[in-house]
Amino acid sequence: MITTDFVPGSPCWLDLGAPDVEAAADFYGAVFGWRTESFDPENSYLLFRLDGKIVGAVGALTEADAKSAWMIYFHTTDADITVKAVEQAGGTVRVPASEVPSNVGRFAQLTDPQGAQFALWEPGEHKGIELADAPGSLGWTELYTSDSAAAQQFYGNVFGWTTQDVPLPGGGGTYTLITPADSGDERMHGGIMGMPDMFTGDQKPYWHPVFGTADCDATVARITEKGGAVSMGPEDAEGVGRLAVATDPAGAEFVVLTPAEGS
Numbered sequence: 652m653i654t655t656d657f658v659p660g661s662p663c664w665l666d667l668g669a670p671d672v673e674a675a676a677d678f679y680g681a682v683f684g685w686r687t688e689s690f691d692p693e694n695s696y697l698l699f700r701l702d703g704k705i706v707g708a709v710g711a712l713t714e715a716d717a718k719s720a721w722m723i724y725f726h727t728t729d730a731d732i733t734v735k736a737v738e739q740a741g742g743t744v745r746v747p748a749s750e751v752p753s754n755v756g757r758f759a760q761l762t763d764p765q766g767a768q769f770a771l772w773e774p775g776e777h778k779g780i781e782l783a784d785a786p787g788s789l790g791w792t793e794l795y796t797s798d799s800a801a802a803q804q805f806y807g808n809v810f811g812w813t814t815q816d817v818p819l820p821g822g823g824g825t826y827t828l829i830t831p832a833d834s835g836d837e838r839m840h841g842g843i844m845g846m847p848d849m850f851t852g853d854q855k856p857y858w859h860p861v862f863g864t865a866d867c868d869a870t871v872a873r874i875t876e877k878g879g880a881v882s883m884g885p886e887d888a889e890g891v892g893r894l895a896v897a898t899d900p901a902g903a904e905f906v907v908l909t910p911a912e913g914s
Contacts, residue, residue, distance in 0.1 A: 652784050652790075652837055652838065652839065652840070653783040653784050653789055653791065653840050654682055654783060654838065655778075655779065655780060655781060655782070655783050656783065657726040657774075657778065657779055658726065658831050658832075658834060658838065659726055659727055659728055659810065659811075659831065659832065660726065660727075660802050660810030660811060660831040660832055661725065661726050661831045661834075661838065661840055662723055662724070662725060662726075662727055662789065662792050662811075662841070663724055663725065663726040663772050663774070663778070663779035663780065664707070664708075664723075664724035664770075664772045664779045664780060665694075665707045665708075665721055665722060665723050665724060665780070665789060666707055666708040666709060666710060666721070666722055666724075667679075667707070667708070667709040667710070667719070667720070667721050667722070667903055668709075668710060668712045668713070668714075668717060668719055668720060668722065668903075669709050669710070669711065669712065669719050669901055669903070670711075670712055670901055671717055671802065671901070672695045672696075672709055672710065672711055674900065674901070675709045675719075675736055675899065675901065676697055676699075676709060677877075678822070678877050678878065678899050678900060679699065679709070679877065679899070681873055681876075681877045682870060682873045682874055682877060682879070683701065683706075683862065683864075683870075684701060684787060685699040685706065685707075685786040685787070685807075685895060686699070686700050686701070687700070687709075687869075688700055690708065691710075692868070695710060695711050695897065696708060696709075696710040696711075696839075697709050697710070700740060701782060701787045701788060702782070704780075704781035704782040704788075704840075705780055705781045705782070705827065706781070706782050706787065706788045706789065707780060707789070707827065711737060713797055714745070714751055718902060719857070719899070719901035719902050719903040719904060720768070720857065720859075720903050720904070721859060721904070722760075722768065722769070722770050722847055722858075723769055723770065723858045723860065724758065724769070724770040724771060724772040724779070725769065725770070725771055725772070725793050725810065726771075726772060726773075726774070726779065727771045727773050728773065729773060730748035730757045730758065730759050730771050730772075730773040731748050733759070733771050733809065734747065734748050734759050734761070734771070736808065736809045737761050737809055740764075740804075740805050740808040740809050741764040741805060742761055742762060742763050742764055742805065742809070743761065743762045743770060744759065744760075744761055744762075745760040745761060745762060745768070746758070746759055746760035747759060748771070748773075751775070751777070753776070754775040754776050755775050755776055755777045756772055756773055756775040756777050757773040757775070758770055758771060758772050758773070759771045762795075763802060763805050763806070763856070764801060764805055765796050765797050765798055765801060765802055765805075765855075765856045766797075766850075766855035766856050767794055767795075767796060767802070767855065767856040767857050767858055768857065768858070769858055770848070771774075782805065784863065785860065785863055786863045786864050786865045787863065787864070788863060789860050789861070789862060789863075790861050790862065790863040790908060790910070791840070791841055791842070791860075791861035791906075791908065792840060792841035792842075792858060792859075792860060792861065793841055793842050793843075793844060793859055793861060793906070794841070794842070794843045794844065794856065794857075794858050794877050795844050795846050795856055795857055795858075795859070796843060796844070796845055796846070796850075796856040797823070797845070797846070797847045797849075797850040798845065798847065798857055799827055799843050799845030800844045800845075802843055802845075802856075803827060804831070806843075810831065810832065811831070811832030811833075812829045812831060813828060813829070813830045813831075813832065813834075814827050814829055814830075814843070815827065815828040815830075816828075819908075820861065820888075820889060824844070824845065825845070826842050826843075826844055827842060827843040827844075827845075828841075828842050829841050829842060829843060829845070830849070857904070858912065859904045859905055859906060859908075860905050860906070861894075861905070861906040861908050862905060862906070862907055862908070863907075863908060863909075863910065864907045864908065864909055865909060866909060867885045867893040867894060867895055867907055867908065867909040868885050868893070869884050870895075870907045871884070871895050871897065871907065874895075874897050874907075877900070878899075878900040879897055879899050879900055880896055880897065880898050881895050881896065881897045882896045882897070882898065882904075883895060883896040885898060890911060891910070891911055892908050892909050892911040893906070893908070893909045893911075894906055894907065894908040894909070894911040895907050
């Protein structure tokens with residue numbers, strides 16, 4: 652479960668890099684009911700709010716040749732130390748630990764050895780998302796990677812995550828559950844899926860967010876109505892719920908999930 656009382660290594664923030672910030676805000680507003688609030692007018696950075704609580708943000712793409720995508724940020728109490736751990740574990744630094752003015756916090760943008768991008772957030776006045784594990788908010792994170800074992804080792808070295816392998820139904824491989832260091836299963840926040848055949852050519856491993864919804868099918872209908880696409884589902888996953896893998900009109904991937912009762 653993703654919570655808002657963050658511990659080191661837990662997801663604490665996410666933002667969308669978009670080629671058209673206003674179009675992205677319109678799309679997600681229609682799909683999830685999010686409203687926007689200007690955070691940095693100079694850089695067209697908008698906060699997403701649901702029922703008054705911050706659930707993420709959207710900003711213009713800043714890196715050359717970057718594709719639209721959601722970025723997951725993981726909590727750290729010291730961005731400089733965690734950046735060094737990333738480098739020592741074989742990752743690369745795209746943006747070094749940097750200050751957001753007015754004591755908002757510090758962040759860094761990084762890439763794991765397999766090529767998946769992620770980020771760090773060291774909170775100042777801004778702690779992170781204010782709503783999680785509820786319809787319209789972040790409920791899970793997933794890494795699709797070319798080498799699950801290597802990814803587990805890397806993130807274990809950086810964040811101290813513990814892992815638990817579970818078999819997928821029908822012999823579909825192994826899914827690895829991830830939990831912050833020194834935490835119980837109640838803080839389990841995501842999974843790692845090894846998909847080596849998926850990453851050929853220019854396709855690189857990546858993280859994507861899973862957003863909760865009270866009605867997966869209705870949310871999918873809104874996604875397609877507003878110009879998004881669905882690559883899988885809606886379908887039922889035993890013990891998980893009803894889910895679909897989607898992309899917004901600019902190609903950023905995300906998952907929508909109506910959790911199974913009791914999960």
